[in-house]
Amino acid sequence: xxxxxxxxxxxxxxxxxxxxxxxxxxxxxxxxxxxxxxxxxxxxxxxxxxxxxxxxxxxxxxxxxxxxxxxxxxxxxxxxxxxxxxxxxxxxxxxxxxxxxxxxxxxxxxxxxxxxxxxxxxxxxxxxxxxxxxxxxxxxxxxxxxxxxxxxxxxxxxxxxxxxxxxxxxxxxxxxxxxxxxxxxxxxxxxxxxxxxxxxxxxxxxxxxxxxxxxxxxxxxxxxxxxxxxxxxxxxxxxxxxxxxxxxxxxxxxxxxxxxxxxxxxxxxxxxxxxxxxxxxxxxxxxxx
Amino acid sequence: xxxxxxxxxxxxxxxxxxxxxxxxxxxxxxxxxxxxxxxxxxxxxxxxxxxxxxxxxxxxxxxxxxxxxxxxxxxxxxxxxxxxxxxxxxxxxxxxxxxxxxxxxxxxxxxxxxxxxxxxxxxxxxxxxxxxxxxxxxxxxxxxxxxxxxxxxxxxxxxxxxxxxxxxxxxxxxxxxxxxxxxxxxxxxxxxxxxxxxxxxxxxxxxxxxxxxxxxxxxxxxxxxxxxxxxxxxxxxxxxxxxxxxx
Numbered sequence: 001x002x003x004x005x006x007x008x009x010x011x012x013x014x015x016x017x018x019x020x021x022x023x024x025x026x027x028x029x030x031x032x033x034x035x036x037x038x039x040x041x042x043x044x045x046x047x048x049x050x051x052x053x054x055x056x057x058x059x060x061x062x063x064x065x066x067x068x069x070x071x072x073x074x075x076x077x078x079x080x081x082x083x084x085x086x087x088x089x090x091x092x093x094x095x096x097x098x099x100x101x102x103x104x105x106x107x108x109x110x111x112x113x114x115x116x117x118x119x120x121x122x123x124x125x126x127x128x129x130x131x132x133x134x135x136x137x138x139x140x141x142x143x144x145x146x147x148x149x150x151x152x153x154x155x156x157x158x159x160x161x162x163x164x165x166x167x168x169x170x171x172x173x174x175x176x177x178x179x180x181x182x183x184x185x186x187x188x189x190x191x192x193x194x195x196x197x198x199x200x201x202x203x204x205x206x207x208x209x210x211x212x213x214x215x216x217x218x219x220x221x222x223x224x225x226x227x228x229x230x231x232x233x234x235x236x237x238x239x240x241x242x243x244x245x246x247x248x249x250x251x252x253x254x255x256x257x258x259x260x261x262x263x264x265x266x267x268x269x270x271x272x273x274x275x276x277x278x279x280x281x282x283x284x285x286x287x288x289x
Numbered sequence: 290x291x292x293x294x295x296x297x298x299x300x301x302x303x304x305x306x307x308x309x310x311x312x313x314x315x316x317x318x319x320x321x322x323x324x325x326x327x328x329x330x331x332x333x334x335x336x337x338x339x340x341x342x343x344x345x346x347x348x349x350x351x352x353x354x355x356x357x358x359x360x361x362x363x364x365x366x367x368x369x370x371x372x373x374x375x376x377x378x379x380x381x382x383x384x385x386x387x388x389x390x391x392x393x394x395x396x397x398x399x400x401x402x403x404x405x406x407x408x409x410x411x412x413x414x415x416x417x418x419x420x421x422x423x424x425x426x427x428x429x430x431x432x433x434x435x436x437x438x439x440x441x442x443x444x445x446x447x448x449x450x451x452x453x454x455x456x457x458x459x460x461x462x463x464x465x466x467x468x469x470x471x472x473x474x475x476x477x478x479x480x481x482x483x484x485x486x487x488x489x490x491x492x493x494x495x496x497x498x499x500x501x502x503x504x505x506x507x508x509x510x511x512x513x514x515x516x517x518x519x520x521x522x523x524x525x526x527x528x529x530x531x532x533x534x535x536x
Contacts, residue, residue, distance in 0.1 A: 021404075041402070049395045049423035056399020059384060066515075080420070081390040084396055 001152040004133060005095065006031045007139050009065060013039050024050045027067045046078040055084035063091075065140075069103070070096030070151070071112035078118065080164045091096040093140065093148045093231040100180070100229030101253060102154050104264050113253040116207060117234020119149040127207045128153070129178035134204040149246045153180035171200030173223040173286045176206040176215070178236060181227050181273070188278045197286050207236055212243050223285050225249040229272065249285060251278070291433045292354065293323050297508045298535050299350035299362065305528040309373060310520045313506030313513075314344035314412070317443040319350030319351075320477045322410070325439065326351050329486050330408050335383040338399050340393040341441055343474050345372055357382055376383025381456035387411075391418025394438070398424055401433040401496075408438045413500075414446040416457045428496045429510030436496040437489075441476070443505035449516050460500050469496050509534055 006029050013036040021032060032114045033040050043050045050066055050073065058064045066073065073096060074081065085092050096115060098288045103110035119125050128139035128150040139150050177185045182203040189201045202218065204211060224247050226237040237250040253275050259268040268274040270282060300315045318341070339348060346365070349372050353360035358381075364370040383535065384400065384407070391473040393409060400407045415421055428436055442460065444451045451457060464471035470493050474485035482501070489497050506512030511533050523531065 043423075043427055046423040046427065048392070048420045049398070049427050052392055052395020052420070052424060053402065053427070055399070056396040058399070058401050059396070060400055060403035060405060062403055078387060080392055081393070084385070086391055087388060088385070126415040195403075 001154065001156075002012075002027070002131075003096065003138060003142075004136060005067075005152055008137055008259060010035055012063075012140065016063055018061065020054075020065070021167050022050050022054050022057075022066045024063065024073065025070055026069060026072070027116065029067075036234055047073050048080050051077040051080040051092075051094075052084055055080070055088065055090045058081065058090040058092050059088070063093060065093045067095045067097075069110070069112075070099035071103075074112075074115055074118055074149075075248060081147075083112060088125055089124045089145070090147055093150060095150045097151060098151050099151055099265050100153075101267050102180070102229075104261070104267055107281075108257065108259070109154050111256070113152065113231040113255060114234065115149075115169055116230050116236075117238075119210055120234055120239075121150075121208075122149075123275075125149055128205060129180065130205050131182045131203045139205070151179055156182070171198050172201045172220060173197075173282065175199065175201045175225050175227060175251070176204065176219070176240075177201070177227045178207065181229050182191045184273075184275055186226055186280065188282060189242055192279065192286075194280060197283065198283055199286055203234070207239060209239065210244065212239050213227065217246070219245070223248045223277055225251070225285060227251040227278065229253060229273075231255050249281060251281070272273065290320065292327070293319050293479075294353065294414050294535060295462045296323060296347065296350045297438070298299070298532065299353075299360075300346040301348045301523070301528065301535065302364040303349065303362045305338075305523040305525075306362060308522045309346065309366050310522050311343040311525070312346070313445070313509075313515070313518050314341070314441075315347040316344075316507050316509060316512065317503040317505045318344055318347045318410070318441050319507070320328045320479065321439065321482050321499075321503070322351055322481060323373055324349055324482045325384075325408075325484065326355055328463070328483075329490070330437075332357060332382045335437075336397075336399050336405050336407040336408055337382055337497060338384055338400075338407060338409040339386040340409045342386045342414065343412075344441075348420075351378065351490040352382060357419075363493070382411075387415075391415045391420040392488075394421055394424035394428070397436055397438070398428050398431070398433060401428070401525075403412045404435070405434045406437070408437050408439075410441065413440055413444065413457060413460070413486075416440070416460065417451075417455045425464065425467050425469070429464075431492050432468070433496045434492075434494050437495070438517070440498060440500045441503055442500050443476075443501050443503040445505040445516060445519070447516070464498050464500075471496050472497075473498045474499055474501055476503035477507060489492075 014058045085251040099115045124146045130136040366373040397409045461471040512518045
């Protein structure tokens with residue numbers, strides 16, 4: 001999604017000279033930097049300063065985006081996000097990547113299974129989890145007057161998911177997911193449907209109480225499985241349970257302190273979040289009463 | 290200076306009525322803030338950031354005496370007046386305040402990048418926060434010459450003397466190394482304050498800082514340089530004693 005991000009942000013800057021993109025010495029943004037060098041601000045390896053500078057620019061009516069690795073920008077600058085951005089309700093867009101299991105192989109300093117939980121606790125923060133190109137365009141173009149956190153995953157988008165919801169009323173089992181997990185789940189559900197299994201999938205491109213409550217008519221009386229690249233605390237599964245929704249199965253990442261797998265795929269497999277494990281679980285859920 | 294004496298009287302009165310602490314923090318800033326806001330900083334031209342919100346009584350009194358806000362000492366500290374330690378967002382005079390410590394110089398950098406003049410006042414203890422130094426580096430490197438900062442260098446913090454806890458000296462030289470124009474002044478001598486402000490306002494390609502050497506609790510003998518008074522509030526007897534000293 002990074003190349004796509006560069007393209008979309010460049011298009012925003014093409015028509016809006018108040019737009020600024022701030023980084024803490026991360027992300028290439030070749031197209032943006034060559035076309036709009038004066039709208040690109042690299043503060044150096046200073047995440048807290050990046051957020052403060054963003055807050056100052058936004059307070060003067062500038063349209064501000066901050067890009068970073070989620071584990072760096074959110075953890076290091078959490079206080080600044082909470083106070084200078086959240087409490088002062090600055091309409092800054094924080095774009096994070098490398099969350100969840102994506103950079104697991106680099107080491108535990110890059111393993112971020114709790115970014116959504118952290119951002120849910122920031123006052124006024126709206127969380128986006130784009131799945132496909134249209135989702136990404138929509139959330140970047142969203143001019144809501146509040147801070148935003150956008151999770152963009154590495155790799156190609158799910159361009160084959162048309163719309164966020166492919167849940168038919170007669171499905172007896174529904175997968176609810178978001179982000180990169182939607183790619184894996186879409187493949188599993190598609191293959192199982194071809195085999196005659198009655199399974200639907202809902203991919204969420206925002207996470208909020210409002211969007212979870214809107215799901216209720218679609219999922220009533222169905223078996224629900226939530227699959228997310230986030231830990232059990234504070235993510236989608238937690239959000240649904242907080243709103244009284246029963247979940248039959250919740251697949252999520254662990255919180256770990258040491259290396260337990262040699263690759264992302266092995267990690268996903270250990271926690272039943274790879275293609276084969278999800279398929280087996282769905283078959284079992286769908287066929288048991 | 291008569292104006293500063295009246296501000297100190299206001300501070301003692303507000304603090305007593307609202308049972309607000311951080312009184313010595315307010316008293317140390319009075320003299321230099323009085324000169325700055327009466328003669329050098331106009332809120333129509335500058336964005337004002339309170340990087341040192343504790344001691345808000347001082348700003349409140351000075352702004353009221355400058356005619357920028359309606360004074361209401363009886364309600365200071367309540368949500369009706371919207372001042373105590375924290376000022377809410379949509380305030381006509383204040384662009385930002387530091388809800389914790391050490392965050393607002395970065396915000397000032399952002400405002401400066403938006404081509405606005407910005408004035409920020411911080412405490413010396415906030416120079417112990419790493420976040421401030423990220424912003425100091427950035428402002429100097431980026432030559433943000435539309436930032437004007439003052440530091441209330443009273444050398445006292447919650448647990449005692451700053452020099453004994455985590456010495457921040459030499460402050461002026463550190464700022465100069467990071468690409469700032471840096472000045473030092475006695476924070477209570479009106480003539481020296483004025484001369485330093487005049488010298489610092491010469492055009493420059495660099496951000497500017499004035500380090501005001503002050504006495505915490507200045508003007509009240511039992512508060513001056515007394516760390517016990519960092520948080521304490523006034524009772525009736527001490528209120529009367531303080532007001533007598535300010536006659």
